[in-house]
Amino acid sequence: MPVITLPDGSQRQYEGAVTPAAVAADIGPGLAKAALAARIGDQMIDLSRELTDDTDLALVTSKDADVLDLIRHDAAHVMAEAVLELYPETQVTIGPAIENGFYYDFHRDTAFSEEDLGAIEQRMHEIVDRDEAISREVWTRNEAVKFYEDNNEPFKVELVGAIPEDETVTFYRQGAFIDLCRGPHLPSTGRLGHAFKLMKVAGAYWRGDSNRPMLQRIYGTAFLNQKDLDAYLHMLEEAEKRDHRKLGRSLDFFHMQEEAAGSVFWHKKGWVLYREIEQYMRRRLDAAGYDEVKTPQLVDRSLWEASGHWDKFGDNMFTAASEDDRTLALKPMNCPGHVQIYRQGITSYRDLPLRMAEFGSCHRNEPSGALHGIMRVRAFTQDDAHIFCTEDQINSESVAFCNLLLDIYRDFGFTEVRVKFSDRPPVRAGDDATWDKAEAALRDATEAAGLDTTLNPGEGAFYGPKLEFVLRDAIGRDWQCGTLQVDFVLPERLDAEYVAEDGARHRPVMLHRAILGSMERWIGILIEQYAGKMPPWLAPVQCVVAPITDSANDYANEVAEAFKAAGFRVETDMRNEKIGYKVREHSVAKVPFIIAVGGREAENKTIALRRLGLDKQETLALSDALNTLSLEILPPDLAQAAE
RNA sequence: GCUGCUGUAGCUCAGUCGGUAGAGCACUCCCUUGGUAAGGGAGAGGUCGAUGGUUCAAAUCCAUUCAGCAGCACCA
Numbered sequence: 123m124p125v126i127t128l129p130d131g132s133q134r135q136y137e138g139a140v141t142p143a144a145v146a147a148d149i150g151p152g153l154a155k156a157a158l159a160a161r162i163g164d165q166m167i168d169l170s171r172e173l174t175d176d177t178d179l180a181l182v183t184s185k186d187a188d189v190l191d192l193i194r195h196d197a198a199h200v201m202a203e204a205v206l207e208l209y210p211e212t213q214v215t216i217g218p219a220i221e222n223g224f225y226y227d228f229h230r231d232t233a234f235s236e237e238d239l240g241a242i243e244q245r246m247h248e249i250v251d252r253d254e255a256i257s258r259e260v261w262t263r264n265e266a267v268k269f270y271e272d273n274n275e276p277f278k279v280e281l282v283g284a285i286p287e288d289e290t291v292t293f294y295r296q297g298a299f300i301d302l303c304r305g306p307h308l309p310s311t312g313r314l315g316h317a318f319k320l321m322k323v324a325g326a327y328w329r330g331d332s333n334r335p336m337l338q339r340i341y342g343t344a345f346l347n348q349k350d351l352d353a354y355l356h357m358l359e360e361a362e363k364r365d366h367r368k369l370g371r372s373l374d375f376f377h378m379q380e381e382a383a384g385s386v387f388w389h390k391k392g393w394v395l396y397r398e399i400e401q402y403m404r405r406r407l408d409a410a411g412y413d414e415v416k417t418p419q420l421v422d423r424s425l426w427e428a429s430g431h432w433d434k435f436g437d438n439m440f441t442a443a444s445e446d447d448r449t450l451a452l453k454p455m456n457c458p459g460h461v462q463i464y465r466q467g468i469t470s471y472r473d474l475p476l477r478m479a480e481f482g483s484c485h486r487n488e489p490s491g492a493l494h495g496i497m498r499v500r501a502f503t504q505d506d507a508h509i510f511c512t513e514d515q516i517n518s519e520s521v522a523f524c525n526l527l528l529d530i531y532r533d534f535g536f537t538e539v540r541v542k543f544s545d546r547p548p549v550r551a552g553d554d555a556t557w558d559k560a561e562a563a564l565r566d567a568t569e570a571a572g573l574d575t576t577l578n579p580g581e582g583a584f585y586g587p588k589l590e591f592v593l594r595d596a597i598g599r600d601w602q603c604g605t606l607q608v609d610f611v612l613p614e615r616l617d618a619e620y621v622a623e624d625g626a627r628h629r630p631v632m633l634h635r636a637i638l639g640s641m642e643r644w645i646g647i648l649i650e651q652y653a654g655k656m657p658p659w660l661a662p663v664q665c666v667v668a669p670i671t672d673s674a675n676d677y678a679n680e681v682a683e684a685f686k687a688a689g690f691r692v693e694t695d696m697r698n699e700k701i702g703y704k705v706r707e708h709s710v711a712k713v714p715f716i717i718a719v720g721g722r723e724a725e726n727k728t729i730a731l732r733r734l735g736l737d738k739q740e741t742l743a744l745s746d747a748l749n750t751l752s753l754e755i756l757p758p759d760l761a762q763a764a765e
Numbered sequence: 766g767c768u769g770c771u772g773u774a775g776c777u778c779a780g781u782c783g784g785u786a787g788a789g790c791a792c793u794c795c796c797u798u799g800g801u802a803a804g805g806g807a808g809a810g811g812u813c814g815a816u817g818g819u820u821c822a823a824a825u826c827c828a829u830u831c832a833g834c835a836g837c838a839c840c841a
Contacts, residue, residue, distance in 0.1 A: 225836095233769055324836030325768025332838040336768050339836070371776080380814075380832045435841055455841060489766050489839060490832090498840075583841085634841095671798045698798080706802035720800060732801065739801065 125176040143169035143309065146181050156183040158313060159192055159306050166192065168258055168306040184346050194219035196256070196307055196314045197246075197344040198226045203299035204245035205340075208238075214301065215277040215328070215337055222354070223343030227326055229277060234338055239320045242340070246318065253312030254297040258305055261291050266302060277328065277337075278302055317351040318344035360597055366649040367495040373654050373712065375645075375662070376496065384493045384500030386642055391662035394691065395648075396641060398660055400481060402533075402757050403505055403638070409759075410526050412479040412507055417459030419483065420450040429458040429615055438487045456482035457609075457634060460508045461616040464630075469620040474630060475511035475519050481641070482506045495646055502640040509633040510618065513559055516608060519633055520567030524589075527604050527637045528571055531593055533758035535651060538594035541573045542602075544581035551585055552610040560608040560631075561587045567606075585611035591637075595651045603639040603647070608632075655734060658714045659757045661691070666713050667729075668695040668704040670720035677724035681717060681744060688748050690755060709734060715751060 126134045126145055134148060142160030146153045146169070159166050159182040166182060173179070182189055198217035205212050205228060217226030228234070234242075261269075263282060270278040281302060285291055294303045296311055308314060319342060326339035345351040362368075370376050375392030378385070388396060407414065420442060426432040431454065432439070440452040453459060460478045469476070482504045492498050509519050531539055543564065546557045564587055568575050575589075582588055591604035609632040613619075619627040638644040648656070658664055665685050669678040678694055685692040695704050701718055708716045716732045718739070723729055729747050732739045742750070756764060 236770080322835060323769070326837045327767075330838075332767070336837075338768075341836080378833095383832065431841065438839090438841085457841090486840080491766060491837080492839060493833090668801090670800055673798075700797095700799045700804065701801050702799085703803055704801085709802055716801080718801060722800085730800080737801085 124173050126173065127176070127178045129178075129180045139172040139174045141170050141172055142167065142179060142181060145179060149181075153181060153183070157181045158183060158186075158189055158308055161186075166306050168256075169309050170258065171306075190344075190346065191219040192306065192308060193314060193346065194224040194344045196311070197318045197342060198224040199256075199294065199296065199299070199301060199303070199307070200246050200249050200311055200314060201242060201320070201340065201342060202226050202228075202301060203249055203296060204242045206299060208241060208245055213275050213277060216281070217301075223321065223341060225326075225339050225341045227328070227337040227339045229335070229337050234323045234340060236323070239323060239340065243318075243320045243342075246320075247316055249297070250311050250314050250316060252297065253310050255310045256294055256296045256307045258307070259293045259295060259300075261293055263291055266291050266293070270302075314344070315347070317346065317348045318342055319351065319355070357597060361599070361650075364597070364650040364653045365495075366497070366646040369649050369654040370496065370646075373649075373662075375649070378496075383490070384488060386496050386499060386501070392645070394662040395645060395656065395660055398757070399638075399641065399645065399648075402759065403481075403530075405757075405759055406526065406530060407477075407479050407507070410477070410522070412477040414479045414481075415460065415463055416480060417453070417456060417463065417482070419452055419485075421453055421459065423449045423451055425458050425462075426451055429461075429612060431455070431458070435486075440485050440487055452485040453482070454484050454486045456480050456484065456504065456506045457508055457612060457632070458616060461612065461618050461632075464510055464618050465616070469510070469618075469630075471512065471620055471622045471628075474620060475509050475515050476630075477507055477509045479505075479507035496642040497646040499640075499642050502642045504636055504640050505638045505644075506634075506636050509635065510613075510620075510630040511633065512620075512622075512628075513556065513631055516560055516563040516631055516633065517566055520563050520589075520606060521570045523606055523633070523635055524567045524571035524573060527591060528573070530637055531591075531604075534648065535657065536593040536595070539573060540592045540594075540600075541568050541575045542578050542581075542590040542592060543568065543575045544578040544583075544588045544590070546587060547580045547582050547584060549584060550582070556610060557587070560610075564589055564606065564608065583607060583609075585609045595647065596653075599650075601647050603644065604637045605635065605639075607634040609634055655712045656714075658751075658755045661712070661714050663691055663693050663711070663713050664755050665690050665692045665715040665717060665751070666695055666704075666708045667692065667717045667719065668701060668708070670701045670718055672696070672698070674719050674721060674724050678719050681719055681729055684744060684748060685717075685751075688752050690751070705732065714754075717747075 124136055124140060126136065126140065134145065143157065146157040157169055159169060161167070161180040161182050162177055166188065195218065198219065202214045202217055206214065209230060211230060213229040215227045215229060217224065266282045267279055270282065282291065292303060292305060293300050294305060294307050321341045321343060323338060323340050325336045328334040328337055343351070343354060345354060370392065373391065374389050375395065376386050376388050378387065404414065423432055426439065435454060439454050442450045444450055460480070463478065464476065483501065484504060485501050488498060488500050511519050528539060545561050568589065586608035588605060588607040590602050592600050592602045594600055613629045613632050618630055620630050622628045667678045667682040667685070669675050675696055678696065682692050682694045695708070705716055712734060714734045718730045718732065727744050728741050729744055730739050730741050731747060753761070
């Protein structure tokens, strides 16, 4: 006689076992139709599950936030069914719902082509139209193993073996398709609807292990309705338009070429942007009490051996031989170099905290498949710094760092920042008391800075806990950029010490920290964030002066000189073209201020200003324009100082 | 690194059945002096990623290799 308690507190009693579907029908035909699954606590279950005990039950409809996962998981099953119908020789393996969609991994000797995707998608629509009932079956472990052994499906046999002992082995059947699956699922394939699309096919290692066979993964996406699907596809198109590789070339910021794979050729305009960012960061670091240094590119391998990097990352380091038979390595990071500077002379506790910053050019031999535009390169520059401090200073330094980072992100237009907090891993250096102190310091810092944190349990480095800062861009994508890592080990390995008040020598703690991450990647992110339309302070060309007829050329030069003298990055466009053509070109080039001058302007000492993105123009006295726009091109930190 | 796909003019791309290349934009010159997102005309521009092979003949077929793209693995 189970009593079912609904979220509103109402209770219903039943004679014997009852299914959520029956409960829904009991409440009303509308809910019976809308119900897709049910929920007991955190766990989602099928509508067809029989409830025999008293239960707190919630019915799940399309309004439920988790229902997308359900639909996507169903879509994965429908896709697997379609694939098996079309290509019966295929083995199915794993097919979960993921962020933005779903995938299913298949094993098949011949590759799926892009054309195959169309056929599979077509068949999926047919399966949805067939509205096959989806049923849950409980099997024994042995039955499951035997079933897959008989079918010669070793991948599935392995999966059965991986199910924890205390978990029930369940299968889901729809039509002729049956799959090992934890569930839950919709009541029938028809409930999936038609708002899905197969996106791409790619390789993926079995169980994510690069030593194991590669399977073929088909990615798809599914939504509750066509409108949501269209919106998602539209977002993907927008993202493609913002692609920094495309914009980087069309805006003439940089290029890359075969002979220097993974390295950037910065063009004039891109380099202006780069330098503007570097100068901004330099001002911010100066103000925050950092000392800038520069350390060598080529360093003998012995130093990397001492730091432990040779052992761990030697394969990814570029090396060079010198004539005296030394092996030198291009630095992949800056910390050992900074410790060498720290070690010059004797450091007193009075010198701490010592904040050593470098725009450190690093080289890492990234695997070819990892390279991606200027976001993942082999030669890059970190906005790196190491703070040498005492354990007691970890706290205040961390708080200061978080605030600096947030402030800088805000200046670049990023206001949504999350933090991943990685605490002590099972295997680690340092005693528990020290870890307690370091973890508490980092936690306090994020709280003081008002940051949301998510815990990454046990994911800290072996040398200390760390924070990773993830920002969200204008179209909702997440980028991990900044980091703050507490390090108890490197000072030991490279023998850094300070003399304390008691006259004895102690180890400092090192805080590794970066805000932008790498200059290259940061610029890539900025390009995508702004879709190439950089804010005026960062725009490589801030202002173009275009005469309307060549009789205004002299005045155009005069105006351009005035802007240049006022600190603008300005160009003139004296070409023999109509003003509409020039406006179009400079709009496409995303110049923030386009200034047209003709006879009228020359006569009145005015300019006709057109701001990027606006169709209208305004006529201003030249002097007024200089005053107004000068404020608009100020970097955010200087603008703040000027207020 | 792995799987799949791609590589033709500065850029974006077309090129059938193997018969030694084409468009638009950009560029150069000429005409046009035009008031806010493309005025008109002419011209120049290519060892078809590289190497090797098959063939009377290769952008096209095969092999190797390099690079790019998507994903996976990696990311100090």
